[in-house]
Amino acid sequence: MNQSLLNYVLSIADSSLILGQRLGEWCGHGPILEQDIAMTNISLDYVGRARLLYQYATELEGLGRTEDDLAFLREEMEFKNLLLTEHRNIDFGYTVARQFLLDAYFVPFFEALSKSIDQRLAHIAEKSLKESHYHYRWSSEWMIRLGDGTEESHNRIQNAVNGLWEFTGEMFIITDYEQQLIDDHIIPNLEEIKSIWDQSINSVFSEATISRPKDTWFQKGGKTGQHTEQLGFILADMQYLQRTYPGMEW
Amino acid sequence: MPIDYKKLFPQETEEQNLKIVLPSKISSIQDVELILSQVTDPEIPVINIVELGILRRVKKVNDIFEIEITPTYVGCPAMGLIEMNIKSILDTYQGMKYKIITKLSPPWTTAWLSEQGKLKLKKYGIAPPLEQKRIQKLFEGQGQIACPRCNSVYTSLISEFGSTACKSMYKCNDCLEAFDYFKCH
Numbered sequence: 001m002n003q004s005l006l007n008y009v010l011s012i013a014d015s016s017l018i019l020g021q022r023l024g025e026w027c028g029h030g031p032i033l034e035q036d037i038a039m040t041n042i043s044l045d046y047v048g049r050a051r052l053l054y055q056y057a058t059e060l061e062g063l064g065r066t067e068d069d070l071a072f073l074r075e076e077m078e079f080k081n082l083l084l085t086e087h088r089n090i091d092f093g094y095t096v097a098r099q100f101l102l103d104a105y106f107v108p109f110f111e112a113l114s115k116s117i118d119q120r121l122a123h124i125a126e127k128s129l130k131e132s133h134y135h136y137r138w139s140s141e142w143m144i145r146l147g148d149g150t151e152e153s154h155n156r157i158q159n160a161v162n163g164l165w166e167f168t169g170e171m172f173i174i175t176d177y178e179q180q181l182i183d184d185h186i187i188p189n190l191e192e193i194k195s196i197w198d199q200s201i202n203s204v205f206s207e208a209t210i211s212r213p214k215d216t217w218f219q220k221g222g223k224t225g226q227h228t229e230q231l232g233f234i235l236a237d238m239q240y241l242q243r244t245y246p247g248m249e250w
Numbered sequence: 251m252p253i254d255y256k257k258l259f260p261q262e263t264e265e266q267n268l269k270i271v272l273p274s275k276i277s278s279i280q281d282v283e284l285i286l287s288q289v290t291d292p293e294i295p296v297i298n299i300v301e302l303g304i305l306r307r308v309k310k311v312n313d314i315f316e317i318e319i320t321p322t323y324v325g326c327p328a329m330g331l332i333e334m335n336i337k338s339i340l341d342t343y344q345g346m347k348y349k350i351i352t353k354l355s356p357p358w359t360t361a362w363l364s365e366q367g368k369l370k371l372k373k374y375g376i377a378p379p380l381e382q383k384r385i386q387k388l389f390e391g392q393g394q395i396a397c398p399r400c401n402s403v404y405t406s407l408i409s410e411f412g413s414t415a416c417k418s419m420y421k422c423n424d425c426l427e428a429f430d431y432f433k434c435h
């Protein structure tokens with residue numbers, strides 16, 4: 001079994017699931033009905049791709065576990081999601097900013113991954129990319145509306161960007177398992193993705209009159225299982241039912 | 251006064267009269283396709299999985315029919331139900347051996363929607379996808395999708411995300427009705 005590939009598949013799956021869960025928390029709480037629906041639609045796309053990736057992961061590990069086992073029965077330190085995906089929603093501005101920073105990453109990421117020599121990953125990426133375009137449009141438009149909106153909305157979105165910035169560096173920090181797969185030409189190099197990400201960030205920030213924070217210290221560790229205290233709370237919410245009533249179905 | 255739905259939607263009652271005669275036993279790929287054209291999208295019951303392009307191919311390999319399907323969107327909750335409905339209709343045929351295979355690539359596109367399917371969508375009140383109106387840039391898509399009720403193109407986009415993953419929300423500025431648009435994908 002290729003342990004690096006398994007870790008990598010789990011890391012994208014976990015990022016998708018955790019972000020999907022975070023967006024899902026808005027269900028019934030959106031600022032207006034249409035945006036409530038938008039956030040839960042995007043959530044569903046992330047949960048959908050998490051399922052495809054977990055299914056692949058179960059086949060790679062070959063232990064007879066199911067996609068549900070991977071989502072509901074793993075411990076916090078086994079999760080390899082980006083720290084940014086687990087960040088609390090706080091308010092609509094924070095949610096939009098978090099989404100934009102990640103969408104600007106996932107679009108070039110899936111574009112590059114869709115050319116992988118690993119057919120399974122390439123197909124999942126090709127499918128996900130089409131949906132990420134909608135997400136990117138949604139979050140970019142809201143960045144601009146809020147940033148170039150009222151004084152209140154501008155301050156809130158700028159504040160969110162400042163608060164989230166320290167978690168953005170992790171997207172481009174290469175772990176050992178990623179390095180192995182980059183060397184084997186299975187996954188794309190993150191440098192090219194970084195330069196596209198920078199362009200998207202700069203262009204939308206400029207239209208949104210948001211200033212780009214300075215790159216000082218970046219948090220890391222999510223991709224290798226070291227998380228912020230926030231992940232435990234999401235897992236408690238998400239996993240409670242399966243842990244209390246093992247095997248429960250409806 | 252009660253609403254006369256027959257007057258509001260005369261086309262719906264006409265449609266119901268067109269019943270397809272299903273084969274009593276399955277002997278060919280065409281039989282399978284005809285039977286599967288009875289499986290509809292649970293969210294949009296007027297359109298079936300052949301017209302939607304969800305059914306990609308039926309093959310016969312050593313007496314086993316291989317049924318290839320593809321999801322519209324990765325998180326579409328209807329896919330599970332569609333697969334279940336495929337099974338339940340095929341299982342009514344004794345001795346029928348089949349396998350359902352989910353294919354992701356090439357990814358589903360609205361270009362696979364049949365013309366008949368698009369017409370059915372419009373009659374049902376959902377504006378069908380228009381390839382030339384595919385949204386490319388930010389803040390685009392502010393109109394020109396014809397209202398399925400009054401055909402006015404004086405419409406505006408409310409949100410790219412609608413009641414299901416495949417639809418976006420529009421409103422007609424002439425008849426003032428909100429409507430769903432099946433977005434280009």
